[in-house]
Amino acid sequence: MRNLKLTIAYDGSRYKGWQKQKDNDLTIQGKIETVLSKMTGESILLVGCGRTDSGVHAENYIANFHTKCALSPNEIVDYLYEYLPEDIVVKSIDEIAERFHARYNVKSKTYVYRINTDKFRDVFNRKYTYHLADKLNLREMKSASEVLIGTHDFQSFTNLKSRDKSTIRTINYINIGEQDGLLEIEVNGNGFLWNMVRIIVGTLLEVGKGNLKPSDVEKILNEKKRWEAGPLAQAKGLFLKDVQY
Amino acid sequence: MRNLKLTIAYDGSRYKGWQKQKDNDLTIQGKIETVLSKMTGESILLVGCGRTDSGVHAENYIANFHTKCALSPNEIVDYLYEYLPEDIVVKSIDEIAERFHARYNVKSKTYVYRINTDKFRDVFNRKYTYHLADKLNLREMKSASEVLIGTHDFQSFTNLKSRDKSTIRTINYINIGEQDGLLEIEVNGNGFLWNMVRIIVGTLLEVGKGNLKPSDVEKILNEKKRWEAGPLAQAKGLFLKDVQY
Structure with a gap:
């Protein structure tokens, strides 16, 4: 075969x-x-x-x-x-080799979340960006993102219902950058729980708005309770960018 | 008022x-x-x-x-x-001043036509670009576009049915540039006949494919017959970019 x-x-x-x-x-x-x-x-x-x-x-x-x-x-x-x-x-x-398996062999995945930060929605990109006109504090968001880097129990960052599966994952990097009204949050990790990227983004945006401090994100991680974290960011801004094997 | x-x-x-x-x-x-x-x-x-x-x-x-x-x-x-x-x-x-009229006071308009020249259609830009994977000769297209600059009778470049209206218009410039699989044709003129930009683009693409020579475009202009010009380019690639008053 x-x-x-x-x-x-x-x-x-x-x-x-x-x-x-x-x-x-x-x-x-x-x-x-x-x-x-x-x-x-x-x-x-x-x-x-x-x-x-x-x-x-x-x-x-x-x-x-x-x-x-x-x-x-x-x-x-x-x-x-x-x-x-x-x-x-x-x-x-x-x-590809007979033994290659697209899921089991994943080493890491890169997701990117795109946010239009202009005053108005972009009529041409409205299906591929989340629109948020609030002034965001990128420095605070970057500082909060550093808390998430490394191997942690991400139970606060998933809507996973089953409690017997491991919720430990490793995030390798989170890059946050803005150019010409487009804010990109790129997240690379060895695996992601259900809704994990979108909850990470929703939490980082709360930090950007000033509703949470970077130190709160550490508490959220330690609490291991979904309701401590930020809201689920809209699906339409999220892209699976690359998969590493 | x-x-x-x-x-x-x-x-x-x-x-x-x-x-x-x-x-x-x-x-x-x-x-x-x-x-x-x-x-x-x-x-x-x-x-x-x-x-x-x-x-x-x-x-x-x-x-x-x-x-x-x-x-x-x-x-x-x-x-x-x-x-x-x-x-x-x-x-x-x-x-704006009482006398301003958005149509009568137009000095010129800029349209841009966007073509995805990658091998495959772009799933995210498919509604805002025309997809054409053919290898295009940009130098020939630029040379053909120069024929159209200036004041001409553009009867060959319109589907206008009425014969008693003037079909003389002035094109100020046509810029053609390609970057990262996106070819843009920008056309600025004092006014445009019905379908004129799309027929200009359709004609320039025929030149790019090698089906017409730049010298043919001069003949097309002089013939003043719609059927001599290239086909009507798809609407979805065309953007009204700016209006000058």
Whole structure:
């Protein structure tokens, strides 16, 4: 069996996230599996690098699947380009070792959250940015973000219901930068709990607004209670940027 | 009566252009007039700087209206921001001389046409760029664009049906530049015939593909026949960028 690795860009606006749910739900996995199954005549199972929430976008989502299909990677790319909806593009396909698994082999992932800080919403970017005209204190946000770097129990930063799974994760870096009315918060870590990036962003924005101090973020982390942290930031500003293996 | 000048950004994707048509048609003029009329209790007539085609966007469209309403420009901006749909933003309002007329007083307009020249469509910019993966000869396109600079009869570059209106216009400059897979064609002129910018772009793209030579563009101009020119470029790549008074 060949093992093929896909690099995928998608506009998540109208989808219920990556992961296939009920047969008739609109998901990115479902859309691509349908086209691949039709192309190969096999029942294709795509392994994704992780779930993305409803409305979250991806610039370089990674997935893999096994197939006996003899088409070249470029031929498959072209087929998918023709038959996938216009908000999903498989940018490249590579032959990869049989043992490669898009989820198990993830070393780290990079997410970026985009905020339009202009006075008004950007009519052309309104589906890909969260609009927040408040004056934000970036220095305080950066200081608060440093508290989160490293290996911690991120229980305060997830809506995860199950209590028996580990909520310990490692954040490698958080970059915060603003240019021309666009504030970007880039977060890289070895793995992320459900809603974790969006709650981190929601918490950092509270710090930026002056509602929380960087020292409060340390308390929030130690409390291990979701309600101590900031609100869940809107899905539409979040992009899975890259996955490292 | 006060005379107020509006600077408007809009995503034209779902509209039948600027100009109000039948009562139930979706137009930008119609949307803004409805909100302004409700706000003032007057029957507001917006004078726009010109028509834009269905699907064409605007970064800084200019319009004006007369009113007895006593609200400050900022209060009106805020009211419109709250009640207009999310794809239309009135960015600023200025008090202006009674005699100012947004259409009659136009000195020139700048349009920009955006083309994604990457291999694949950009899932995030697909509604605001025309996708063309062909290798284009920019030097030839620039050379052809120079033929169009100045005052000419642009009858070959319009779908205007009426023959008794003047088709003479002046193009002040055309800038063509490409960066990071985005090709921009910026056209500034004293006025534009119906579909004129899109036919100029369609013609320049034929030159870029090698289907026409710069010298052919001179012939097309002299023939004064629409069918000699290139095809109509898609509306979604076109933006009214600025209006000069």
